[in-house]
Amino acid sequence: MRILCTGLLAILLPFAAAQTPPVPSNGAEIATQDETVTFESRTSVVQVPVVVRDRTGVLAERLTKEDFQLFDKGKPQTISRFSVERAGAVAPPQVLKTATRTHSSGEVPEDAPQRFVSLFFDDVNLSIGDLAAARAAAEKFLDSGLRPGDRLSVATTSGAGQMSFTDDVAQVRKALELLRPRAVSKSTGAECPSVTFYLADLIINRHDNQALYLVEREAYACMRLTSIDEAEQISRSSAAVALAAGRQESSLAFDALKSLIRRMSGMPGQRVILMISPGFLRLDENLVEESTLIDRAVKAGVTINTLDARGLYVDATNSPAQRILSSSVALEKEQYARAANRLASDVMAELAAGTGGAFFENSNDLTAGVKQLASAPEVVYVLSFSPTSLKTDGGYHPLRVTLRNPAGFSVRARAGYYAPNHLANGAEEAREEITQTLFSREELHDIPAAMHTEFLKTSDDEARLTVTTRIDVRRLRFRKAEGRNGNELLVVSGLFDRNGNFLNSVTKRITMRLKDETLQGGLNGRVAVHADFRIAPGRYLLRLVVRDAEGKMMTAQNGAVEIP
Secondary structure: OOOEOOOOOOOOOOOOOOOOOOOOOOOOOOOEEEEOEEEEEOOOOOEEEEEEEEOOEOOOOOOOOOHEEEEOOOOEEOOOEEEEEEEEOOOOOEEEOEEEEOOOOOOOOOOOOEEEEEEEEOOOOOHHHHHHHHHHHHHHHHHOOOOOOOOEEEOOOOOOOOEEOOOOOOHHHHHOOOOOOOOOOOOOOOOOOOOOOOHHHHHHHOOOHHHHHHHHHHHHHHHOOOHHHHHHHHHHHHHHHHHOOOHHHHHHHHHHHHHHHHHHOHHHHOEEEEEEEOOOOOOOOHHHHHHHHHHHHHHOEEEEEEEEEOOOOOOOOOOOHHHHOOOOHHHHHHHHHHHHHHHHHHHHHHHHHHHOEEEOOOOOOOHHHHHHHHHOOOOEEEEOOOOOOOOOOEEEEEEEEEOOOOOOOOOEEEHHHOOOOOOOOHHHHHHHHHHHHHOOOEEOOOEEEEEEEEEEEOOOOOEEEEEEEEEEEHHOOOOEEOEEEEEEEEEEEEEOOOOOOOEEEEEEEEEEEEEEHHHHHHHOOOOEEEEEEEEEEEEEEEEEEEEEEEOOEEEEEEEEEEEO
């Protein structure tokens, strides 16, 4: 589908250079300026998703802000904003009345997207057997059918075989069939000595002499060495190679998840990543990266559910290299393997807990796991706070969430966050709020506004769509200055395809310096803003966000239009 749009070209990149707001001149009372800006999260507000269950595992649905206590580094914090996210609580978009010079079918798009699920396969770390079992579980999930508002995508750590969001089950099946393990290091288990990423981290980063001695003994046995110095040199060299490969695999996983979260932040509905992986070791140097990833997911409204594809795994190994080792060396290697397996699942648990998701592990019923995790929790409480006396030093802040009356309830919440390197200013916080609102489906009606559309087909495969927003300004708060009533409106019109993929947006800034008589009746209380898009015929979703500067009120509306 060819789409030519005017306005914003890339909404999830850093802000363009700041522009001076337009000021009405020559006695004019209203000035309108196109805003070519993009949005990026820089706010110092911390959001903490919380899932609460009773003794039987049933979600608690009726808790209020007053029921929670939040601690940052052990110090109580004031919960500045409290919200409850409920699955399936999004109203369908309003079908806009469209004026046109050509025939319009006027059909209601009944399959407007409501839920986006990305099946994320960690193909860099998955073995052939685990990948096959996980793929079979995903295919059985598809057999149950999708709801009309569901959209699925396939994503991978390697970036190979990915597929954008769609409701075409056949396309999803085809993408699943093409999945293959794509490990960075082609280990066969027969290397001599055989050094895992975990052992390499202990030897190189943690200076663990016991781990080094174990690898030296293995090198002695499998390479028939006679020199202690040579065994140590070979062991350290093998550890360096294993560390580099493991570090690259971990970085690939984090980078792929960050990219997927960035793409999904533009989805207008419930957003879920189902990460299917055997887990992987993340180094101490990855802790800030992991916290930043969780922070981005929370702010983007993305829940990460994780599934351990190993099922009920066993820790023992029996590689060709180990068969010639002494029983003591083999036993020690198995102990290290057990520790590595435990650590590999830690990152999966942390990603799930930090974003309000669930972690499915220690079960061979992967089909049940995929079915369970393909949706976000029905009820998630989101606690927001501005840390008191926050130092912009990048330091780690452990979090603790409790209930004032904890009897019979379990609480799962984000474990902590890293402080930013700078504090957000007012403009950044306003753009952050607009970004989150644009890419949600929540309807807000603080400011009376109405969307109207008109299209003109210029050819069989191209049309001009005009979105007109009429805003009633009489309920706004104005600032009195020099005998005029001043305020600013930021109006964002967003365009999405029928699958909810973000296409483009047009942002307008309206600066008002109204005379008293104009405000009281000269405008009939209304200001009109126009946004133009050049698009191909088809179904589209629209999203309108209006925010004023003085009262910080906001309106958000959904719309849908079809061009035959």
